[in-house]
Amino acid sequence: MTSSETTDSPIERAGKRERLVASAGDLMHRLGVPATTLAQVAEAADVPVGNVYYYFKTKDDLIRAVIDDRAAGVRGMLAAFEQRRSPATRLKALVRHWSDMREVVARNGCPIGTLCTELGRREDGLEAESVVLFRLIVDWAEAQFRLLGRRDGHDQAVTLLAGVQGAAQLSHAFGDPDLMATQARALERWIDAMSAG
Amino acid sequence: MTSSETTDSPIERAGKRERLVASAGDLMHRLGVPATTLAQVAEAADVPVGNVYYYFKTKDDLIRAVIDDRAAGVRGMLAAFEQRRSPATRLKALVRHWSDMREVVARNGCPIGTLCTELGRREDGLEAESVVLFRLIVDWAEAQFRLLGRRDGHDQAVTLLAGVQGAAQLSHAFGDPDLMATQARALERWIDAMSAG
DNA sequence: GTCTATAAGATGATAGAC
DNA sequence: GTCTATCATCTTATAGAC
Numbered sequence: 001m002t003s004s005e006t007t008d009s010p011i012e013r014a015g016k017r018e019r020l021v022a023s024a025g026d027l028m029h030r031l032g033v034p035a036t037t038l039a040q041v042a043e044a045a046d047v048p049v050g051n052v053y054y055y056f057k058t059k060d061d062l063i064r065a066v067i068d069d070r071a072a073g074v075r076g077m078l079a080a081f082e083q084r085r086s087p088a089t090r091l092k093a094l095v096r097h098w099s100d101m102r103e104v105v106a107r108n109g110c111p112i113g114t115l116c117t118e119l120g121r122r123e124d125g126l127e128a129e130s131v132v133l134f135r136l137i138v139d140w141a142e143a144q145f146r147l148l149g150r151r152d153g154h155d156q157a158v159t160l161l162a163g164v165q166g167a168a169q170l171s172h173a174f175g176d177p178d179l180m181a182t183q184a185r186a187l188e189r190w191i192d193a194m195s196a197g
Numbered sequence: 198m199t200s201s202e203t204t205d206s207p208i209e210r211a212g213k214r215e216r217l218v219a220s221a222g223d224l225m226h227r228l229g230v231p232a233t234t235l236a237q238v239a240e241a242a243d244v245p246v247g248n249v250y251y252y253f254k255t256k257d258d259l260i261r262a263v264i265d266d267r268a269a270g271v272r273g274m275l276a277a278f279e280q281r282r283s284p285a286t287r288l289k290a291l292v293r294h295w296s297d298m299r300e301v302v303a304r305n306g307c308p309i310g311t312l313c314t315e316l317g318r319r320e321d322g323l324e325a326e327s328v329v330l331f332r333l334i335v336d337w338a339e340a341q342f343r344l345l346g347r348r349d350g351h352d353q354a355v356t357l358l359a360g361v362q363g364a365a366q367l368s369h370a371f372g373d374p375d376l377m378a379t380q381a382r383a384l385e386r387w388i389d390a391m392s393a394g
Numbered sequence: 395g396t397c398t399a400t401a402a403g404a405t406g407a408t409a410g411a412c
Numbered sequence: 413g414t415c416t417a418t419c420a421t422c423t424t425a426t427a428g429a430c
Contacts, residue, residue, distance in 0.1 A: 131371060
């Protein structure tokens with residue numbers, strides 16, 4: 001701990017790598033993966049342009065790091081939801097997450113959905129890595145629906161995420177945050193009706 | 198008619214323009230808009246590479262032509278649905294359209310949804326042009342829901358399209374055509390329940 | 395009116411200096 | 413171990429030949 005603080009080299013390196021991943025994630029969310037250039041990422045992270053290749057062998061490597069970073073975020077989010085008492089409350093907390101970030105969704109789309117859509121087209125293996133983001137959420141939601149006594153938990157989980165992602169897509173296309181909020185509320189009512197019936 | 202068939206020049210020109218739009222639409226659907234190059238479009242349409250600029254001043258112009266072409270397709274589709282007797286049957290025909298093309302959706306995503314998502318990010322005016330595709334569908338669905346006696350027709354229409362688009366997105370990400378079909382069936386049941394109640 | 399040859403610029407990636 | 417200078421390639425776009 002103390003030794004690593006005296007030598008700034010490892011700290012700087014870790015800092016730069018993190019900054020590169022953060023910048024890349026932000027730019028790819030706002031501009032899209034193909035439209036984001038390494039030059040932009042480097043400048044936003046305040047790292048020399050060609051030096052990106054010291055930290056990532058290729059652009060795909062950087063994309064992979066962004067996926068991993070986002071997957072860690074999703075895992076953390078779902079773990080936080082586990083604190084809630086009932087499955088229905090947990091599912092509604094999931095939906096509310098998109099409602100809370102409606103401004104970002106309306107401006108740049110869902111950070112997870114747009115990434116999966118863009119990478120889903122590729123045929124170099126990266127498409128399989130990105131889909132883990134959706135799978136994490138579907139699997140978690142399926143477990144919650146099963147706790148609610150639903151045998152068709154998987155289909156319900158897919159319906160929920162499809163509703164969220166579709167609303168995010170329309171909210172983004174129309175540039176309308178309220179659309180995201182309204183649809184999220186409808187989904188929460190759907191969850192309530194399901195846990196009641 | 199007969200005069201235009203003797204001189205092949207106008208026919209060829211019209212044919213090439215159409216071929217360029219068709220090729221561009223197909224490639225942008227499969228590879229994405231930014232990843233599609235004019236060289237690919239020209240080759241697929243069997244037109245000399247640099248000659249694309251005779252038909253379209255810029256790449257954005259070609260994109261606009263693709264949007265217009267797709268909008269015409271949507272209008273034609275909705276007009277065909279108007280033949281059905283009841284509003285509920287029309288809405289279910291709309292949903293079934295995505296179910297019928299589930300193989301394409303699973304492989305390359307919804308041709309409309311992916312286009313709107315990719316162009317929705319831009320800030321050069323093209324984002325506003327692409328959203329017309331969604332608006333056509335939402336407006337039409339809203340009218341059908343109102344015929345069903347729903348005061349909240351707009352929100353219902355948004356919910357329907359969001360469900361369809363979300364399902365298409367997940368079907369694409371997971372590469373699973375059945376997911377699209379299953380979710381479409383659920384939406385059809387939802388329409389039935391609505392028109393009954 | 396139609397197309398070829400090429401320019402101008404940007405992008406991902408590398409070789410090698412420090 | 414870190415970064416600079418540069419390459420090879422590709423992409424949009426244009427000037428001008430046919």
